């Protein structure tokens with residue numbers, strides 16, 4: 719009975735908790751596998767590719783084409799061993815990202831967000847965390863970057879239902895990083911000139927461990 723009530727309250731792909739946030743922690747293994755196995759892994763675009771440096775277009779159609787894109791993104795994310803992937807990282811100019819990421823408590827989250835918007839946080843929720851960050855589109859590089867250790871994103875699921883996603887720690891970092899991608903920003907754009915240069919040097923010195931799209 720409780721289950722049926724939940725279904726009636728929310729027609730979305732994932733259940734929601736009592737505050738209206740998606741529950742993206744259940745059956746992570748099964749859901750990630752189902753997505754990835756119906757997708758095709760594609761090479762990753764890297765810094766310098768124009769598709770990464772401009773705002774992506776909104777998702778307006780929530781049909782088979784989007785489903786296939788999301789499946790390809792999960793497949794590509796797995797090949798590259800990423801914890802999050804934005805559509806422009808496989809060369810597609812659409813506002814959608816996927817994630818498979820652990821939070822502060824080591825709890826795994828798997829999900830899809832279309833047309834994400836970062837929720838502005840009150841000052842008392844803005845505790846900065848200056849852990850290392852890396853990006854599949856800047857292969858082989860890492861740099862410390864201060865970001866709030868809690869984040870909320872609003873958007874839509876792959877069927878167009880409105881959703882809210884929240885996360886802590888590394889997962890909060892992931893939600894911010896992936897949303898940035900869809901607005902044309904890489905994490906290295908938030909670094910000091912010197913740290914950015916150092917990240918690009920690291921990238922130049924390390925061979926990517928997954929297929930990438932060569933820049934012209």
Ligand SMILES: [Zn+2]
Nearest residue numbers: 852853854855
């Ligand atoms: Zn990235």
